[in-house]
Amino acid sequence: MIDGLWPALHRAFSASAILLSLVIAGPSPSSAASLNQQFRAWLDADLWPSAKASGVSRKTFDAAFAGISPNLDLPDLVLPGEQPATPKTQHQAEFRSPGNYFAENTVRGVTAARRNRAARYGETLAAIERNTGVPAGIVLAIWGRESGFGNAKIPHDAFEVLGTKAFLATRKEMFREEVLAALVMAERGRIAPRSMKSSWAGALGQPQFMPTSYLKFAADGDGDGRADIWNSEADTLASIANYLKAHGWVIGRDWGFEVTVPSGISCALEGPDRGRKISEWVAMGVERVSGKPFPAHELRGEGYLMMPAGRHGPAFVVTPNFYVLKDYNESDVYALFVGHAADRIAYGDRGFAGSWGKVGGLDRSDVAALQRGLERLGHDVGGADGLAGFKTRRSIGEWQEKNGLKPTCFPDASLAKALR
Incomplete structure (x- = not known):
């Protein structure tokens, strides 16, 4: 037993030693081959043992990384020998100037086809709402935002993206977990490795699930025994709703309301840890922009002030469901976009009452x-x-x-x- 184990340990040690020496030396600008050698050494000495422990076969592992090398065009990478630094620019739209995220043509891109899709998938959406409590408008809004109702191109090889980021990204541990989950997906036959297409951040399929989310929340919406978030609209819709249900969607509550906040109420009261009953916000002078009263059942529930552009944009009192939407994509404006688009899908194309000021512009x-x-x-x-x-x-x-x-x-x- 020991005699059989030693050669394997020796090979792993040798690969680790090669990797360590290459990382210390650092690649020259022209040494793509050297960086690829480091990557291959890392795959064999570091990632493969973890994949094997997760039940992944060597055949699946080799198929996943066949022909794959680090993609240095991806953002937020730190090359061997370099130190991480705060990026000068922001690659994700969710974190740029808030008003830009709500350009009318962008919102209408999600809401314009609402009647067609609401009718086409009406029975599926009704069944999903009965099973999860998540409204059809919310599910449609996420689907539209994430992949244009399945029409957006998702061009990247998931193992190239996830492998590169697990090896070089500023958040290596997070992407290591994701690439291992993708390998488990391939091992279980969910999808062939080369067919596993992702965004530049490694998000998969029409609902843009990370692999760990797929393993936990992907659902079979069409009854064929599989959860195919690449090709099945019913599975995509069921998976989105299942994700939100699992993250605590409160049945019967809205996501939030646009409001006016008097100048005497500080914008510094914002946040999910500074909530109070919505009736208390009303007593302080906060009102819905529509002039309508808050629904009686909402007055009894907790609400949170949310001002994504501070005093330079619309203000909202949001419910716990807003933060469930935020769990889907860790961004206030993303969650706001989904809630707003869902309202427009359900009640008609009306924009915000408040306007977005010209803020942002900072690196x-x-x-x-x-x-x-x-x-x-x-x-x-x-x-x-x-x-x-x-x-x-x-x-x-x-x-x-x-x-x-x-x-x-x-x-x-x-x-x-x-x-x-």
Whole structure:
């Protein structure tokens, strides 16, 4: 037994030693072959043992990575020998200037075909809503946003993307878990490796599930015994709803309401950890933009102030279901887009009452510097990642109030200069 184990240990040690020496040396600009050699050594010495422990066969493993080399065109990579740095620009639309995300042509791209698809998949959507409690409009809005109702091109080889990112990305551990999940999918025969197409971030199929989400939440909506999120619309819709149900969708509650927030209410009250009964927000002077009262059952429930552009854009009181939508894609404006599009699918194409101001324009690295300045003053900004999430927005508002400024709760050039 020991005699049989030693050669395998020796091979693993030798591969690890090669990898370590190459990483220390670092590739020259022209050494793509050297980087690929490092990648291959990492696959054999590091990833393969974990895949094997997950029940993946060597045949499946080799098929998944046949002909694959690191794709250096992907964002957020750190080459061997380099140090990670905050990117200057933001690649994901969900984290750019909020107003840009709600361009009317983009929203209408999701809502324009609503009647056609609501009718075509009416029975499927009705069954899904009965089983999960998730409204049809929400499911359709996510499907439309993620893949244009299945019409968007998903061009990347998932193993090229996930393998590259597990080897070189700033979040290696996250992508390592995802590539191992993709290998388990291939081993179970869910889809052949070369047919497993993804986005540049490794998200799969029409609902854009990461592989770990597929294994946990993909559902069979057409009754054929498989969960095919690449080719089956029914499976796609059922999988989206199943994901939201599993993440705590509250049956009977809305996702949120656009509101007016009086100037006497601080924008720094934003956040899922600063909720209060919606009746309390009403008592403070918060009103729906429609002039209608909040539904009686919503008044009794908890609500949260949400101002994705601070005082420079529309304001909302959202429910716990908003944060279930945010679980699907960790972005306030993504969750808001889905809720807004779902409303337009259900009630007609009406835009926001409030307008988006001309905010943004800062580099992600500038916002990160601003966040570090706030951290030095004792504020919790949720991490200096260059993304203006709710903790950063309300920290800005708190700093502005403390310094005698009118709180706007959104980064701008003057704030970046003052807090650098």
